[in-house]
Amino acid sequence: MSAYRSSLILVISLSLALSLQGARDAYGERSRVSTATPEAETDARHEEPTAWRRGVGVALSIAPGLALSGGGHWAVGRPIEAERLFWLKLGTLATLFASGAVVARSGASEYVTPWGVPLMVTSGVSMMSVTLLDLLGAVSSPASQPQALRDAQTPEVRAGERLNLTLSSGVRVSATRPQHVYWGLGWAQRVGRWAHHGGVSGADEQVRTRLGGARALRAQADWGSWVQLAYTAHLNQRASAELHQLELTSRWEGALGALIGPTLSAVRAQLWFGWAGGVIRYPLGDVDASSAILGGLTLTHYSLNDRLRVSVGYDHRHDGWEGGAVVSGLGSGVLGFGHAQVMTKLGDYFWMGARGAWGSAHVYTLNLGWGSP
Amino acid sequence: MRSYLTWMSMLLALNLLSCLEVAEERALLEERVGQATQAGLELQVEHGASAIRAVRRVGAEVSVDLWAQQPTQRLFIRRSPGAEGAEVRSLRLSWHNVMSGVTVKVEGPSGAPVEAERLTVEGAPVTLLTARVPLASDTLTLSLTPPEPPQGSAWRVGVFADVQERLDGLSELLKPLGEEPVRFCLISGDLTEQGSKVALTTFQAGLERHLPFPCYATLGNHELGTPGPPFHALFGRGSGSFRYGGARVTLLDDASATLAPRTRERLNGWLAEGREQLHLIVTHLPILDADGTRSGAFASRLEAIELLATLAEGGVDLLLYGHVHTFKSFVQAGIPALISGGGGSIPMRFDGVGRHYVVLELDPVRQTTAHRVQEVSPEE
Numbered sequence: 001m002s003a004y005r006s007s008l009i010l011v012i013s014l015s016l017a018l019s020l021q022g023a024r025d026a027y028g029e030r031s032r033v034s035t036a037t038p039e040a041e042t043d044a045r046h047e048e049p050t051a052w053r054r055g056v057g058v059a060l061s062i063a064p065g066l067a068l069s070g071g072g073h074w075a076v077g078r079p080i081e082a083e084r085l086f087w088l089k090l091g092t093l094a095t096l097f098a099s100g101a102v103v104a105r106s107g108a109s110e111y112v113t114p115w116g117v118p119l120m121v122t123s124g125v126s127m128m129s130v131t132l133l134d135l136l137g138a139v140s141s142p143a144s145q146p147q148a149l150r151d152a153q154t155p156e157v158r159a160g161e162r163l164n165l166t167l168s169s170g171v172r173v174s175a176t177r178p179q180h181v182y183w184g185l186g187w188a189q190r191v192g193r194w195a196h197h198g199g200v201s202g203a204d205e206q207v208r209t210r211l212g213g214a215r216a217l218r219a220q221a222d223w224g225s226w227v228q229l230a231y232t233a234h235l236n237q238r239a240s241a242e243l244h245q246l247e248l249t250s251r252w253e254g255a256l257g258a259l260i261g262p263t264l265s266a267v268r269a270q271l272w273f274g275w276a277g278g279v280i281r282y283p284l285g286d287v288d289a290s291s292a293i294l295g296g297l298t299l300t301h302y303s304l305n306d307r308l309r310v311s312v313g314y315d316h317r318h319d320g321w322e323g324g325a326v327v328s329g330l331g332s333g334v335l336g337f338g339h340a341q342v343m344t345k346l347g348d349y350f351w352m353g354a355r356g357a358w359g360s361a362h363v364y365t366l367n368l369g370w371g372s373p
Numbered sequence: 374m375r376s377y378l379t380w381m382s383m384l385l386a387l388n389l390l391s392c393l394e395v396a397e398e399r400a401l402l403e404e405r406v407g408q409a410t411q412a413g414l415e416l417q418v419e420h421g422a423s424a425i426r427a428v429r430r431v432g433a434e435v436s437v438d439l440w441a442q443q444p445t446q447r448l449f450i451r452r453s454p455g456a457e458g459a460e461v462r463s464l465r466l467s468w469h470n471v472m473s474g475v476t477v478k479v480e481g482p483s484g485a486p487v488e489a490e491r492l493t494v495e496g497a498p499v500t501l502l503t504a505r506v507p508l509a510s511d512t513l514t515l516s517l518t519p520p521e522p523p524q525g526s527a528w529r530v531g532v533f534a535d536v537q538e539r540l541d542g543l544s545e546l547l548k549p550l551g552e553e554p555v556r557f558c559l560i561s562g563d564l565t566e567q568g569s570k571v572a573l574t575t576f577q578a579g580l581e582r583h584l585p586f587p588c589y590a591t592l593g594n595h596e597l598g599t600p601g602p603p604f605h606a607l608f609g610r611g612s613g614s615f616r617y618g619g620a621r622v623t624l625l626d627d628a629s630a631t632l633a634p635r636t637r638e639r640l641n642g643w644l645a646e647g648r649e650q651l652h653l654i655v656t657h658l659p660i661l662d663a664d665g666t667r668s669g670a671f672a673s674r675l676e677a678i679e680l681l682a683t684l685a686e687g688g689v690d691l692l693l694y695g696h697v698h699t700f701k702s703f704v705q706a707g708i709p710a711l712i713s714g715g716g717g718s719i720p721m722r723f724d725g726v727g728r729h730y731v732v733l734e735l736d737p738v739r740q741t742t743a744h745r746v747q748e749v750s751p752e753e
Contacts, residue, residue, distance in 0.1 A: 104719065105719070105722075106721070106722045106723075107698045107699075107718075107719045107720045107721035107722050108667060108669065108697065108698065108721060109721050109722045109723050109724070110664060110666075110667075110721070110723075110724070111722075111723055112722075113666060113667040113669075114666040114667075117666075117667060117668060173393065174393065174673070174676070175393045175394065175396065175397065175631055175633070175634060176631075176632070176634050176637055176676060206675070234675065236675065236678065236679060236682075238679070239678065239679040239682040239683065240682065241678045241679065241681075241682045243674070243675075243678060277665075280661075280678055280706075282678075282681065282682050282685055282706045282707065283682050283685070283686060284685050284686065284706075284707055285707075286685065286704075286706050286707030288661070288704075288705055288706065289665075290665055290674075291664065291665035291666060292665050292666065292674075293666050293668075316668075318668055318672065318673065318674045319673075319674035319675060320675075321675075322673075323671075323672050323673025323674065323675060323676060324630070324668065324672035324673060325672065326393070326395055326396070326629050326630055326631050326672050327395075334668045334669070335668075335672070359672065359673065360393075360630070360631055360671075360672040360673040360676065361393075361673065362393065
């Protein structure tokens with residue numbers, strides 16, 4: 001246990017060191033070329049809050065965070081953003097309770113759970129994300145924010161790039177398996193309105209392959225939407241069992257933070273929702289049909305002229321390397337997993353990142369990416 | 374920099390949110406079930422097959438209150454060294470949840486028989502065994518052997534789950550169940566809403582009041598609502614396996630949507646022991662969703678698939694689940710599976726099944742099972 005926690009700390013420390021190096025380079029660059037938007041420049045004339053007010057802002061964003069948001073922005077003198085966050089929190093709360101009530105009153109009916117449970121979980125995660133946004137705004141200064149990204153992020157392919165190759169390696173640990181090596185190779189390519197992707201990953205006598213394509217429905221500066229079709233195969237050699245499935249998801253990515261205010265202009269969100277269906281093949285030859293609801297939310301903070309990206313998110317997937325989260329006192333297996341990633345650009349083509357994902361298994365990886373313009 | 378620190382804090386919070394050892398903590402707790410060193414005696418129930426609910430000393434007699442989780446029992450009694458142990462002259466046993474007609478056998482240190490006095494308590498449930506055992510030697514072994522069904526004949530067992538907030542209406546379910554010709558009943562979790570000591574004790578009192586046969590239960594996610602949880606002190610182990618009437622029944626605690634590594638290891642042994650027997654596996658959460666969209670199953674599908682593959686290879690004949698408040702009959706990994714979660718909690722709407730229990734008929738010779746769903750109230 002302590003060994004994998006140590007590896008987590010090592011991964012984070014390395015990422016931070018790289019980030020700080022990247023920050024030094026980027027700030028040097030920015031001192032020569034201003035990239036601030038007119039809105040940000042106007043906003044920069046706002047009085048910089050004192051440390052005391054920031055402290056109050058942090059406290060107000062966290063303390064009533066589950067029920068109320070906006071306190072953080074209000075404390076640092078940003079009432080407009082505070083009001084938006086307040087209503088956003090209220091909306092997610094209302095959706096959470098409404099969907100929870102419908103699921104409970106129906107006795108978790110088969111007609112309700114396929115949409116009610118994901119709605120409940122997604123609104124719950126969104127609710128917590130609003131708290132995070134409030135906290136971020138309370139500690140950030142608009143003047144220090146770089147311009148938000150110019151174009152929406154195609155699923156699997158980073159903005160401004162046509163081809164991505166990724167190499168991942170790290171550690172996976174589950175309740176039933178001690179630490180073991182995890183590895184992954186990924187490929188993604190943009191061709192016109194399509195973004196194709198594929199990959200293979202493995203850990204502890206199990207291999208997972210993935211192949212798919214996403215077609216852009218809309219791709220604008222502030223937001224884009226895609227429909228994605230993928231095939232996934234998971235081969236468990238130890239148990240001689242296989243999972244094969246097709247996944248259809250609808251994805252949206254956009255400048256969510258900019259909708260709230262300039263303090264959050266560097267935060268973008270990606271939302272997805274969909275369905276997976278396939279078969280499970282067991283060692284004695286028996287076959288079961290399999291289906292699943294897919295969905296998730298990722299918030300990404302872009303900074304230092306897009307040399308550093310930090311993201312946190314929730315994924316409702318239960319059949320991946322991470323599985324759903326096992327939370328003490330909430331044992332019904334409903335939750336998916338949480339994940340976080342830090343990525344920093346090394347030179348013109350390379351990215352380096354550290355990712356942690358926490359479900360019923362924990363997966364920590366270091367990722368090296370190459371992207372061609 | 375401040376915003377990065379915020380992100381890092383979020384990252385660490387995410388790490389702490391999802392635990393890997395929730396189920397393992399309960400598996401460790403289970404290993405202490407059926408053991409007590411108190412009032413001058415050291416008591417140990419073989420395989421933790423009973424919970425020792427209370428040990429009290431009155432004069433030279435020690436009263437022991439137990440709740441059985443399996444039909445066959447063995448209790449090892451040892452006098453503690455010292456003055457307190459030397460003063461104990463007899464043992465008064467109140468063994469709850471045992472089959473009526475159970476045979477009691479007491480042996481001294483060299484296997485010499487010791488006479489136990491069976492006591493009759495006015496108004497006591499038929500599933501309560503009360504006996505006085507003289508403690509003439511420093512060690513005693515007490516065995517309970519249940520009456521077995523006739524060799525080669527089929528026999529029945531009751532199944533229900535998910536009573537939860539309908540604890541006050543438990544009698545509506547148990548009265549008709551008590552009239553069924555079953556040997557015992559299996560409860561696949563969620564006995565109460567929050568798993569509190571008071572609620573579980575009320576549940577046990579209800580079982581004793583209405584049922585002329587014992588019930589063996591595993592816990593559900595609702596039993597985790599009270600820290601502890603008190604289930605193990607009152608009912609015993611949530612995971613255990615026993616043989617009866619040519620069949621094997623294995624109860625598994627999967628209330629945390631996963632199986633503890635220790636339980637998984639023990640399961641391998643039970644599968645090996647039950648390979649030639651008609652083998653029933655009882656869990657609260659379905660290992661894998663019946664329809665895939667609810668996620669009312671194991672948190673990790675990879676773990677679930679792996680476990681189902683192991684159960685199929687281990688020759689398991691029937692999977693019994695609760696958690697989903699309806700009745701469903703389906704097949705997983707080639708193993709017939711039943712969900713019976715109609716014990717009284719908010720019923721699933723639009724499924725055509727109301728509050729119910731299931732009566733299973735087991736034929737250990739033909740290695741077959743048949744089931745009947747008995748509704749006690751139509752869909753509410």
